[in-house]
Amino acid sequence: MRGVSPVLEVPFHPDESVDLDGFSDVVAHVLGTGVTSVMFPGFASEFHKLADDERRSLRDRLLDQTRARTDVAAIVAVQDHATAVAVRRAVEAVEAGTDAINLLPPYLLGPSPAAVRAHVRAVLSAVAPAPVVLQYAPAQTGTSLDAGTIASIASDHPNLAAVKVESTPPGALIAALARTTPALPSFVGYAGLQLPDALRRGAIGVQPGCSFTELYVRFWRLWQAGDEPAALSLHQRMLPYLSYWMQSVELIVAAEKLISLRRGLIRSATCRAPAHALDDGEIQLVDAFLQEFGPELASSVA
Structure with a gap:
């Protein structure tokens, strides 16, 4: 698990039903870009709008395409608030063939720090020795964890393999995790807005949308x-678009789905309600992005 680890989007039909075959197409396309891992479901997957049976069916579609491959890791995310449910979902994912678990700590109704730590430890214990990526997204969840707390958990649970850092800015936590004993590697999230700084401070990759x-x-x-x-020049060209879209999760999900539709990767840009409706200016921004980067996207090979 290094480099680019995209979070997979979920295509919906115009009636908001899940497009399972469309999801398989998304998986195939993303795996064809040369990544070595993918993650599902995340905020970019609209995980909070999926029923349990839909999540399971989509997970199985993903694993059907990755289980036999040694060149790519499937990271399955667990975001359940109840510890017992999170443990069960994580164990089921490992038994189904996932390579790693992405764990979002509980945050609804303000659980105590001790309860959050107990939740994380319970999942780590239940799936050991399977690796776990701990997702730290304070802007979305309000959950606060510091490097010392995370390092303390990792010292007791060696399968805590990495941390996905989505604080703003992420650099200080990434650097602090790299200084722990043992050092904890980090992925930077948040669409890679601070990607160059994150890499300079020790991050091993990025988890953007797909x-x-x-x-x-x-x-x-x-x-x-x-x-x-050259890397910085590319990132600086992307920044005006990413900075606008990352004003809210629903906004970037809607923008990325329109990009995927325009590129022919999915058949509908539908997001499940409640969702952000792109206005004319935002649609024009997507089209400007594709006009600028379209030739590079079309010519990319794995």
């Missing part, structure tokens, strides 16, 4: 090759 994965892969390869000026 509608233009190729641009993140290109950035990563340039960075790994030591061509920092």
Whole structure:
């Protein structure tokens, strides 16, 4: 689990029913960009709008396409608030063939710090030795964890393999985690807004959405090759769009789905209600993005 690890979107038909075959197409496309891991379901997957049976069916579609592959890891996310439910879902995912668990700590109704730690430890224990990525998204959840707390948990649970850092800014926590004993690797989220700084501070990759994965892969390869000026130039071109879309989760989900539709990756840009309705200016921004980056996306190869 390094480099670009996209969070998979879920296509819906215009009537808001899940497009399972469309999801399989999304998985196939993203795996074809050269990534070494993918994650589902996340905020970009509209996980909070999926029924349990839908999540299971989509998870199984993903694992059907990754289970036999040794070159890519499937990371299945667990966001359940109840510890017992989170444990059960995580164990089921591992038994189904997932390579790693992404764990979002509970946050509804303000659980105590001790309760959050107990929840995280319970899931880690239940799925050991399967690796777990701990997701830290304070802007979306309000859950606060510091590097010392996370390191303390990791010392007792070696399968805590990485942390997805979505604080703003993320750099300080990424650097602090890299200084713990043992060092804890980090992915940076939040569409990679602070990606260059995160990598300089020790991050091992980025978990963005999936509608233009190729641009993140290109950035990563340039960075790994030591061509920092070219990588920074690409990131700076992306920033005006990312900065606008990341004003809210629902906004970037809607924008990315429209990008995927325009690219022919999905058949409908439908988001399940309640959702953000892109206005004319926001649609024009998506079209400007595709006009600028379309040739690069079309010419990208794994």
